[in-house]
Amino acid sequence: xxxxPAAPQPCVEVDDLRVDRGGVRVIDGLxxxxxxxxxxxxxxxxxxxxxxxxxxVVGVQRVAAGRVRVLGHPAGSAQLRRRVAYLTQAPSVYDDxxxxxxxxxxxxxxxxxxxxxxxxxxxxxxxxxxxxxxSRLSGGQRSRVGLASALLGxxxxxxxxxxxxxxxxxxxxxxxxxxxxxxxxxATLLVSSHVMDEAARCDRLLLMREGRLLADDTVAGLLADxxxxxxxxxxVTLILRDRSAASA
Amino acid sequence: xxxxxxxASAARVLRQxxxxxxxLGLLLVVPCVxxxxxxxxxxxxxVFNRIGAALLAVFPFVVxxxxxxxTTLRERQSGTLERLLTTPLGRFDLIGGYALAFGLVAVVQxxxxxxxxxxxxxxxxxxxxxxxxxxxxxxxxxxxxxxLFVSAFATSEFQAVQFMPAVILxxxxxxxxxxxxxxxxTVLSRVSDVLPLSxxxxxxxxxxxxxxxxGSALADVGIVAGFALGAVVxxxxxxxxxxx
Numbered sequence: 471x472x473x474x475p476a477a478p479q480p481c482v483e484v485d486d487l488r489v490d491r492g493g494v495r496v497i498d499g500l501x502x503x504x505x506x507x508x509x510x511x512x513x514x515x516x517x518x519x520x521x522x523x524x525x526x527v528v529g530v531q532r533v534a535a536g537r538v539r540v541l542g543h544p545a546g547s548a549q550l551r552r553r554v555a556y557l558t559q560a561p562s563v564y565d566d567x568x569x570x571x572x573x574x575x576x577x578x579x580x581x582x583x584x585x586x587x588x589x590x591x592x593x594x595x596x597x598x599x600x601x602x603x604x605s606r607l608s609g610g611q612r613s614r615v616g617l618a619s620a621l622l623g624x625x626x627x628x629x630x631x632x633x634x635x636x637x638x639x640x641x642x643x644x645x646x647x648x649x650x651x652x653x654x655x656x657a658t659l660l661v662s663s664h665v666m667d668e669a670a671r672c673d674r675l676l677l678m679r680e681g682r683l684l685a686d687d688t689v690a691g692l693l694a695d696x697x698x699x700x701x702x703x704x705x706v707t708l709i710l711r712d713r714s715a716a717s718a
Numbered sequence: 719x720x721x722x723x724x725x726a727s728a729a730r731v732l733r734q735x736x737x738x739x740x741x742l743g744l745l746l747v748v749p750c751v752x753x754x755x756x757x758x759x760x761x762x763x764x765v766f767n768r769i770g771a772a773l774l775a776v777f778p779f780v781v782x783x784x785x786x787x788x789t790t791l792r793e794r795q796s797g798t799l800e801r802l803l804t805t806p807l808g809r810f811d812l813i814g815g816y817a818l819a820f821g822l823v824a825v826v827q828x829x830x831x832x833x834x835x836x837x838x839x840x841x842x843x844x845x846x847x848x849x850x851x852x853x854x855x856x857x858x859x860x861x862x863x864x865x866l867f868v869s870a871f872a873t874s875e876f877q878a879v880q881f882m883p884a885v886i887l888x889x890x891x892x893x894x895x896x897x898x899x900x901x902x903x904t905v906l907s908r909v910s911d912v913l914p915l916s917x918x919x920x921x922x923x924x925x926x927x928x929x930x931x932x933g934s935a936l937a938d939v940g941i942v943a944g945f946a947l948g949a950v951v952x953x954x955x956x957x958x959x960x961x962x
Contacts, residue, residue: 578726
């Protein structure tokens, strides 16, 4: 008897997740799988629950019900602390430290090797600013410090909440190339974004609206389903479709 | 709890301070100036000798409370705390790091202020002078721990600063500096028995007046340290990995 080859385990498994914030249900029965080794984009209007979903995946969100498992463990459990990296919407770095001091501290906390600091500095192209105070950097440079700190220790899952906000087009392109390379090396990236041309570079897209998942598909699949020529129109079509379904 | 991560956190806090020389200067100079002013105001009377040492205990308490509550609040708001809590860093590593860093700053501050009080202002100390520093450091750590704890209840730096009069001033009024604790109305005297600053001020009084101060003063320092430990645990409880 020959067993069928087992499908690779998804990196993130979310089942029937419900989250309330301030008495309002912001995620309402969401189920989704994030495949391993892919760049998965999380899109949706602001306030739709993207950040809350990401917070649930890294285990800092108090959830009302449901199950979130990451790399086979409950989200936020101790075994995951070095394997999952999280970049919040704010850069989450210390303004009154230099770039290098910031990264050294996070490297120590993560038990990453000391030379990892130089590696991530080069990955985000901040080598020249390494000894500048973070508060003196531009907004885009500062958000790259946050991203660099998330790359320390080569995490298996990167959860990035709008990592490219405030970056110029060239840098954005470089970072998306980097995301692709990281995924090629086996890492999984869950990235929320507002920028639609970035979405086209994801292996898979998740579209959220009002705490629910509207679509979970490849870019090609979304375009075929909606008959749109680009991601932006595809998303608008899906949201309008959902709205009319809700009012019908 | 990991010693390496606690130490890394303390080093990080000290590096942040090093990039802020003005704060560092204020931390060291302001207590000396205030002690000097006090000595000058009560020039030629015995008052400075009675309350000077007590104030050496009050300054680090107030200053570290303020510095820590604002720093921690910033940490909560900038996202670094949320970020750190997803890493292997434990909450006691972080709090321990803060206590260690500000404790070290307090040692320097206490040395400067006590040295200034004794050598420049002529504060007379009957007991061993190092006890002044020990009491001041215990009080600074207490201020750090309390600051950490109350920062959980503030949503802005403005509110954090308002907690200073709320938490510190009652202790100041009841610590025995203005009216000896034994002469207060019974209720207030009982209340002052459960406030940590009272023991710090008692200890300072013992050090200045008694040559055999060590035993009694160290017992008071132990009580202050116990309060500090309690506040550290309460502070740690406010650092929740999962938040609403």
